Amino acid sequence: MKKILIIEDNPEIRENTQEILELAGYKVFSAENGKDGVEQAIQHIPDLILCDITMPVLDGFGVLHMLQRNDQLKDIPFIFLTAKTERSDFRKGMEMGADDYITKPFSGTDLLTAIESRLKKAQIKKQVFPPTIQGLRQLMQEATGNSSLRELSEGRNIEKYKKKQAIYVEGNHPLKLFYVQKGKVRTFKRNDDGKELALDLYSEGDFMGYIAMLEQSVYKDTAEAMDECEIAIIPREDFEELLNNNPEVAVQFIRMLAKNITVKEQQLLGLAYNSLRKKVAEALMNLHTKYNQSKEAAFTIDVSRDNLATIAGTATESLIRTLGDFREEKLIDIKGGTIQILNEKKLSGMIN
Numbered sequence: 190m191k192k193i194l195i196i197e198d199n200p201e202i203r204e205n206t207q208e209i210l211e212l213a214g215y216k217v218f219s220a221e222n223g224k225d226g227v228e229q230a231i232q233h234i235p236d237l238i239l240c241d242i243t244m245p246v247l248d249g250f251g252v253l254h255m256l257q258r259n260d261q262l263k264d265i266p267f268i269f270l271t272a273k274t275e276r277s278d279f280r281k282g283m284e285m286g287a288d289d290y291i292t293k294p295f296s297g298t299d300l301l302t303a304i305e306s307r308l309k310k311a312q313i314k315k316q317v318f319p320p321t322i323q324g325l326r327q328l329m330q331e332a333t334g335n336s337s338l339r340e341l342s343e344g345r346n347i348e349k350y351k352k353k354q355a356i357y358v359e360g361n362h363p364l365k366l367f368y369v370q371k372g373k374v375r376t377f378k379r380n381d382d383g384k385e386l387a388l389d390l391y392s393e394g395d396f397m398g399y400i401a402m403l404e405q406s407v408y409k410d411t412a413e414a415m416d417e418c419e420i421a422i423i424p425r426e427d428f429e430e431l432l433n434n435n436p437e438v439a440v441q442f443i444r445m446l447a448k449n450i451t452v453k454e455q456q457l458l459g460l461a462y463n464s465l466r467k468k469v470a471e472a473l474m475n476l477h478t479k480y481n482q483s484k485e486a487a488f489t490i491d492v493s494r495d496n497l498a499t500i501a502g503t504a505t506e507s508l509i510r511t512l513g514d515f516r517e518e519k520l521i522d523i524k525g526g527t528i529q530i531l532n533e534k535k536l537s538g539m540i541n
Contacts, residue, residue, distance in 0.1 A: 190214065191215050191236040191237070192215070192216045192217075192234075193210055193216070193217050193235055193304065194218045194219070194230055194233065194235040194237075194238045195218070195219040195239045195240075196219075196225075196239065196240040196241060196244070196252060197221070198221050198222055198241060200221070202270070202293065203219050206239065206270075206300065207219055209300060210301075222245050223240075223249065223252040224247045225246075226240065226252055227255050230259075230265070237265065237266045237267075237268065238266070238267050238268070239270050239291075240268070240270065242271045249269055249282075250281065250285060253287060254285065264311075265311075266307040267286065268288060268289045268304070268307060269282050269291070270291050270295075271291075272292065288307050289307060291303055346422040346423075347370060348420050349418070350418045350420060351414065351417060352414055352416050353414065356414060356418075357411065359411045360407050361407060361408050362401075363402045364425050365424060366396060366399055366422075366424075366425070366428045367397040367412070367420050368395070368396050368421040368422075369391050369395045369418065369419075369421075370393065370421050371419040372393070372415070372418030373390065373392050373415040373418070373480060373492075374395075374397065374412055374413065374414055375391070375412070375415050376397070376413075377410060377411055378409070386499065390475065390476065390500070392479055392480055397412055402428060415492060465507055465511055466514075467539050469501050469511040470515075471540045472500045472501035473490065473530060476490050476492065476497075477533070488529070488530075489524075489527040490530075491526070491527045492528075493526075518535075520535055520536055
């Protein structure tokens with residue numbers, strides 16, 4: 190049962206509003222002035238607050254100010270109940286963090302509709318959606334009632350790429366958002382001397398190319414298929430329409446796609462400061478974790494030595510020597526170009 194706090198000095202409005210909300214199935218608390226309202230909010234931690242503006246002791250703006258300073262209360266949806274219609278009051282309230290206004294007199298339908306809308310949006314903000322096509326569809330279903338983008342559901346938007354084929358190229362303008370349906374993809378940058386620096390690895394369930402779209406810039410890296418891949422295409426206009434028309438979706442989408450920033454920073458620090466053995470061990474463990482999500486005991490890493498070297502941030506010759514050392518130490522086994530990790534504990538120990 191959702192809890193709602195009413196802060197209203199007019200007893201008739203307060204009692205009528207409480208009656209409507211209780212009939213609708215909400216648990217209701219009430220206060221007759223701003224000071225008592227803040228105390229009630231601290232005590233009950235409501236799911237939503239309805240608050241008058243003009244009140245004795247502490248007005249509605251003061252209530253909102255005090256709630257914004259409390260970490261437990263600052264994200265609670267806040268709706269002003271007001272008879273004032275001056276634009277300055279609306280602007281001041283929204284700038285302070287109010288979510289909505291209901292102008293007196295209001296009908297029960299208007300009241301319930303506003304409350305339901307704000308509670309739904311608050312729930313979306315609290316949810317964590319996985320960075321996958323399923324997570325995106327779930328996010329859209331919660332926010333818009335539409336479970337999938339039109340273009341995502343049509344087979345013509347699945348493109349196939351061969352091994353070493355570029356999916357997008359550094360310097361180009363983004364026209365699509367990419368989602369890996371099948372296969373493995375790497376992104377890298379190439380310096381003026383032609384040397385490659387691996388930036389990230391992608392596999393089934395990952396989005397790519399979104400940073401350039403969010404920044405409205407060009408691609409800062411190149412994406413290349415590491416094996417045969419199937420990539421779902423989301424046209425830029427659909428992606429932008431989703432973000433522009435649904436602020437809650439935009440916030441959640443950006444959050445779930447930005448989770449790997451810390452990981453990338455750690456990887457770059459590792460490339461700069463780690464020893465050769467540590468770099469190679471970390472590259473192997475990253476590949477093992479990334480592509481062996483089903484935890485197969487006999488899983489093998491099938492990646493070219495050149496690609497593995499760029500991922501590790503070292504020369505190919507140095508990588509090959511280090512792999513030979515690891516094989517002699519029985520940390521890995523190498524058969525037909527594929528690598529099987531035999532001792533995860535010791536390799537992980539090198540990294541930590």
